[in-house]
Amino acid sequence: MKKDDCIFCKIANGEIPSATLYEDDDFRVILDLNPASKGHALVLPKEHADDLFSLPDETAARVLPVAKKVAGRLYRGLNCDGFNLVQNNGEIAGQTVFHFHMHLIPRYLKDTVNVGWKPGTLTEEDKEEILALGGENV
Ligand code: AMP
Ligand code: ZN
Numbered sequence: 001m002k003k004d005d006c007i008f009c010k011i012a013n014g015e016i017p018s019a020t021l022y023e024d025d026d027f028r029v030i031l032d033l034n035p036a037s038k039g040h041a042l043v044l045p046k047e048h049a050d051d052l053f054s055l056p057d058e059t060a061a062r063v064l065p066v067a068k069k070v071a072g073r074l075y076r077g078l079n080c081d082g083f084n085l086v087q088n089n090g091e092i093a094g095q096t097v098f099h100f101h102m103h104l105i106p107r108y109l110k111d112t113v114n115v116g117w118k119p120g121t122l123t124e125e126d127k128e129e130i131l132a133l134g135g136e137n138v
Helices: 007-012 057-077 124-131
Strands: 020-023 027-031 041-045 082-086 102-107
Touching (some): 041 057
Antiparallel strands (some): 027 041, 082 102
16 A cells, blocks of 8 residues: 555655665665765665554565665675664654665764664663563564
8 A cells, every 4th residue: 555645655656756776566775865874775665654563574574685685785886884774663763754664874984873872771670571571482
């Protein structure tokens, strides 16, 4: 499904032109218009999903192979020194466009990219609470 007022639906499906690095039936990878570094790209599924939590499993399973392919091409082609994959969900996490996307961010020695955080300490209370959430495999 596409969403009418979604800019990434329009870009992913070719209704709005973009600098496209890769395209297949399900994805388009474009250059970010406001790059954090040279080569900053976005992996866009063609089907709309607001975020990771509404992304179908089949699409989720295909995101990383596409990201790996294009990131590898950028990494080698631009002589990167490192690489970040970033994926934001929710405003507090930095999401500004509510169509799932994964950032491919090339890193260079002495670049000014900032994707860090201040490390905390895992408390016993938090650990117990989180482990008690369980899941299918634990
Ligand atoms: P996020 O903050 O994770 O939602 O990322 C949204 C990203 O989309 C930002 O890095 C923007 O620079 C980028 N962006 C927004 N509009 C466009 C556009 N029309 N074409 C390319 N990149 C865009
Ligand atoms: Zn969309």
